[in-house]
Amino acid sequence: MRMTTTSVAAFAAAIAMLAASPAAAQKKYGPGASDTEIKLGNTVPYSGPASAYGILGKTYAAYFAKINEEGGINGRKIVLISYDDAYSPPKTVEQTRKLVESDEVLAIVGNVGTASNIAIQKYLNAKKTPQLFLATGATRWNDPKQFPWTMGWLPSYQAEATAYAKYLLKEKPDAKIGVFYQNDDFGKDYVRGLKEGLGDKAATMIVAESSYEVSEPTVDSHIVKLKAAGADTLLTFATGKFAAQAIKKVAELGWKPLHIVPNASSSLGSVLRPAGLDNAQDLVSATFAKDPTDPQWNEDPGMKKFHAFVEKYIPEGKAMESTVLSGYSIAQTMAEALRMCGDDLTRDNLMKQAANMKDVKLDGLLPGVTVNTSATDFAPIDQFQMMVFKGERWGRFGDVIKGELAVAGR
Missing domain, CATH: 3.40.50.2300 (Response regulator)
Known part of the structure; x- marks a missing residue:
């Protein structure tokens, strides 16, 4: 078959478009990511003086198990590698090095404790490895200028x-x-x-x-x-x-x-x-969060999902539901950041997406409180509602207040 000059040009353009299509051009993987899985890591005090917070690590694992049962994130299963640091900063350093250098995780997520996270902050930033959504309220996690790879989760004090x-x-x-x-x-x-x-x-x-x-x-x-x-x-x-x-x-x-x-x-x-x-x-x-023990939330769709999660995936967490809700919310935030990454699962893009969250609603946050981040503000949650104690229960009142906060190093 003889092709005209015009048809040859059109054919070449079509080939070029195919070569530049998202499926062919946009898949990018860093350490811990592939077509089939996303590998994350953390250290949690499963033993030692803060072992009560070990339930957070179990909650992260349970939430990602739920996500995997539902098909994963963008078709990829989450593999969470979690080590015990016994709430000892030297142990945190040792185990984190193993996660980054041997296990080659994409990111560290949900680590517990201020001192433990401080101990690995400089190391992870030097390694350009995301240290995300930490279970500590210290102000120092909101310092994108000095520590562009570290982001907290809990509202700062x-x-x-x-x-x-x-x-x-x-x-x-x-x-x-x-x-x-x-x-x-x-x-x-x-x-x-x-x-x-x-x-x-x-x-x-x-x-x-x-x-x-x-x-x-x-x-x-x-x-x-x-x-x-x-x-x-x-x-x-x-x-x-x-x-x-x-x-x-x-x-x-x-x-x-x-x-x-x-x-x-x-x-x-x-x-x-x-x-x-x-x-x-x-x-x-x-x-800033719903109280899972308060009956006012019994018919709330988000809390219904949370209670069903506890019942199915982590029934031992019923005795510590407020702590479990924090773990659930941190894992839910991480899942959203990974979804936003699409097929570009590099450490750079994960950090970029984590710093670009706009009005993200979580099951456990109060109405009107959402997750918001930017390249210059690494505090995911800084909204609160006042509450007063009457009888045997706290009651919320007034509008949601934003706790404006100067960013460290700025």
Whole structure:
């Protein structure tokens, strides 16, 4: 058959188009990725002093097992390699090197603990290996300039405190604030966020500050000091038992300040009951996630999916459903980032997609709270809703507040 010049040109153009088609040109793979699988890794304290958080690692594995049963992500199965680091940073370093250099995972996901993640942060950034969606609320994970391969997941303590500042400026702008905080990075992050959120008014609104050491047997003297300073608003940036002591002492003194406690110390079982529920009435805090034990969510579609997941894939997690929900949400976020990668499963593209999430809804987040990231903001969640304790339950109120946060290194 004889072809005209025009038909030859058309035929050549068609061949060129086929060669440039997505199927032929867009599949790119880095370490741990192929046509059939995506290999991820992490270290979790399955043993040691923080072994209770081992349930997070089990939840990640269970969620990815669910995804695999449903056909995987873009047709690829997730292989999760998870090692025990016993909450020991040297062990974290050892196991992470194994994951990167021997197992050749695409990314590290959901590692637990601030100290453990700090221990591997420089190494993973030097290796250009994504360190994603960490189970820690330290502010340092939002530093894309210095650490472009590291991204947290839990809202930072600093962002949460900024939300409290916004709430006070709106609802009680003449507040005389007493700040009670733990003298370490946990407490100082909250204080920094509060002052940043109050801006120029911080100097006049904060009338007194008092910090405690975790070695102190009681914090009573600090609460007495803050009351004597004339504070009518108390922000208790303390962990569990110290927050409970503060709540109890405030009541013993007959003091009636607007009392705000952090989300980390809002647990009914470990903080409020030990402090006495009568003493905890009208406490204020903030939250970003649904409470899986609260019956108000019984008919919520997202929580129905979560409870069905627990029932089928990780029934031992029923006793720790709030922690399991965090693990479920972290894994759900990672799955979304991988879906966004399409067939370009390189470390570079995974990090690019993780830093380009817009209004991503998760089953466990409150209505109005979504995952958002950008190339200059590595804080996936920085929205909160205020809540007040009445009777035996927290009740949410007001609009969702964004905890604006200055990005480290910027």
